[in-house]
């Protein structure tokens with residue numbers, strides 16, 4: 119992983135350079151991965167190779183953003199009601215998408231073993247482009263992955279999915295020393311913990327939901343993502359998964 123263990127060591131020149139690029143918000147920059155500082159030539163080369171891997175023209179989803187959201191939430195209802203259809207999980211589907219993918223939704227989810235988007239939204243192979251990382255944090259590489267899912271593969275919905283009793287958010291609340299580089303996760307969540315302080319209700323639930331809002335905002339700092347939203351091609355939403363009931367609800 120490429121987390122800055124001591125962001126204050128980042129050179130001012132790099133910070134200024136980066137502020138004119140992908141993410142132009144100074145307060146968001148200290149948590150960014152070092153991959154953010156790749157030069158423009160490298161980024162351009164990478165973009166060309168990613169485009170080459172895109173599905174053939176016309177293969178992208180035909181679902182508009184609201185339809186994609188409706189489809190996801192309908193799948194979650196089937197899951198909660200124990201009426202899963204388990205679509206797109208057979209060999210016919212494997213062959214159908216073997217040469218190109220066209221997921222209708224992209225999801226930034228926590229890596230928690232209990233939060234499995236394909237299961238809780240009742241979808242199958244090639245339907246969802248899922249990025250999973252503890253605390254569903256939008257660091258540079260995650261933003262890049264979601265840019266690829268939306269602008270190249272054509273997903274029309276982008277969802278940040280937080281969940282009940284998230285261990286990464288709990289760690290950010292606890293403020294205790296952590297082994298290895300786990301603290302880098304806490305670092306990315308900390309602004310949400312501070313923003314949720316003093317609010318009525320459960321402390322952890324509030325922090326999880328505030329973290330979802332924070333990561334949505336971070337995704338929207340990508341000009342690639344923001345432009346798609348402005349053009350009506352993409353919707354970015356936050357959501358919360360209830361571990362007890364299996365229900366996903368939107369976080370406004």
Ligand SMILES: [Zn+2]
Nearest residue numbers: 228230284285
């Ligand atoms: Zn979690």
